[in-house]
Amino acid sequence: MLTGLAQQSVEDAVFVPAVRRDRDEVRALIEALGRLHVHGIGVDWEAVLGSGRFVDLPTYAFQHERFWVPAALESQDVGAAGLGAIDHPLWSAVTEVAGGESVVFSGRLSLTGQPWLADHQVDGRVVVPGAALVELALRAGQELGCARLVELTMQAPLVVSAGAGVDVQLVAGPCDEVGGRPVSLHSREVPEGEWTLHAQGLLADQDVEPVAVVGQWPPVGARPVEVEHVYDDMAAMGLAYGPLFQGLVAAWQHGDAVFAEIALPEQAHADAGLFGLHPALLDASLHVAALGDLVPRAESGRPYLPFAWSGVSLHAAGATGLRVKVARG
Template identity: 45%
Template sequence: MRVRRIAVDYASHTSHVELLEGELGEVLGEVRGVCPRVPLFSTVDGEWVEDGRMGGEYWYRNLRQPVRFGAAVEALVGDGFRVFVEASAHGVLTGAVSDVVSDVVGDVPSVVTGTLRRDDGGLRRFLSSAANLWVRGVAVDWSAVVPEAVGSVSGLPTYAFQRQRYWLEGGRRVADVGGAGLGVVGHPLLGAVVELPDADGSVFTGRISLKSHPWLDDHRVSGSPLVPGTALLELAVRAGEEVGYPVVGELVIESPLLLPEQAELQIQVTVGAPDETGRRPVSVYSRRTDSADGTSWTRHVSGLLATAPETATADFAAEQWPPVGAEPVELSGFYDELAGRGYEYGPAFQGLKSVWRRGGEVFAEVALPEELRSEATEYVLHPALLDAALQATNLGAAPKAQEGQVLLPFAWNDVTVHASGAGELRIRATACAPDAVSLSIADGVGVVVAEVGSLVLRPIGVGELSSVGVGV
């Protein structure tokens, strides 16, 4: 349960508000309601406001009574509304609205979006949100939004293209695998799952390639496209959640997973029966889809999954950010320096925004690029985002690689995710062993969302990757 103390001295929507009834009556006594010009559905009364009821007494009830937000959204969906725009400085309710809409109408086309975001509240953000509506088929009066452009606006394809591709290209969609006796996982890297009836285990399957997941092409080491260790961790965590074992007690990367430049890879994640300690074994395998029948699978990861996560530690980034005594670190040239050492990060993996140091601690802010933000909610922790967090450890927490070597994740220990879907993170990293770091990970407002007890980093020669993993 994620909780955070807020700076008020009474509890809204409880009997505490009744202590203020007299004072509020005096302050709001002269407020008179009028019939709204813009149709308004009240979350207090659960109906359309069609008169002047929104006087002082209404606003007292608004503060005292429960907020019937979910019921209001359900009523609007029932009336046929399918487009919801949260007009606020930070869209915190869009997820809740999406859940309600999905519960009521299922797969019926609908659109839920915000207007502005925290630390991104300018006109560009607002116009981007309007464009998001436009490419989803919602009419936008552009002449009212950008009047100076009237008469010179060119029509664009009404689909959300990116980079320089202006032609329609069908993306990968998960087929109805139920007819084949499989269950749908609903994860970008895993499409289906089958339970093993006589072994109390499960096998998760998926396919990845540079074409289906182009952001992976932005993660190259010594010129080779390498599936980041954070993605292998994501696979294990997601499989663990499906079977009720969401904690990664241990995960060892035995062989780096290289992506072919052209071919596609089959992925399998196996979860076995609980051992005598109550933990389940987990492994990740791959093989090329264009390989001849009988080609053996390569095991890249093995480890153990555990049950209920530990309680989150104190919110290290909630009270004061950056922390008191932390000194800023200059980042100019950071990615150029990494490229010179063999880490070739493209835009999707250049998420490190700010770094501070305090003694042996490293603090950082990381964020997904705009084009990947919409995908964040589909992952437990987006691999590109968590990889950016690991990049920060190079600035004071991680061991130093020798000349001609790069450091790669080798062993994850005691990884607990408390909340998923973040698009930006705050990080605290410390060295916990000569070859390992520990991480505390919070969201953009400072609430801890994940913890890594330790991550052991292993040096590998820059020329060794071509001889391990799946050949390119």
């Protein structure tokens, strides 16, 4: 109490109680020395506390590891918006257009929600591979009972920039007289960009049975083809494939055909079962065309990209590896 009165009487001094009623004497003394230190008065801490040792400080706020689920992957009640839910990594909702027989599938692509897209770059831009558009169309066809992709022709590249991403829609028109459904794929930048047409095609009933492949793999007499530098060569042409898309692991040539093994990197195995066929795996199967003089060598800055698909059927889902045969048509 006296220290409080003394402090009110003197402005250029600091009064700190060293002993307090109902407090441990040692703690009260240390607190008093601490208050003196805060006010700029020198304290011989080594004399008070003795010699010590250095310890690691807590990490700074910007040195951390995130465990939050990205907002784009959080479950959302699309039913509350009058939409139907769809279990797929790229599609989020499906709805039937009122007054007609058209069906719209909706989703959002971004480097946050689908970080593997960043492993597919064309001339320095992240471009959604045509294989991903095929996967989108096949999944929509499965929902509609039209599991075969008769054709799909690209109209414009689908570029994904850093940020909120792009909204994607597939519009499936009414069935024609033979059960086919015309489809078109569109995107717009989030939140309110203009819609762009990226692909048009046709879905139909699955009427193709899988063909069993028998015989030795690779074929007798096939000679190995070097694949070690294939991705360096593609990068020089403008196709920069990250680890997830570098699936071409072995190849052999037999006559005019090239046989190859494609493997999805282990870090993507957990996601493989979520797709009909993981786009990175399907895209890597196209890399075989760079071997065996199947096509002329591309010019630098003008790489080959698939622009048309036809007769695509999926007979098994969730693969992590492929065996591919590519030959001139």
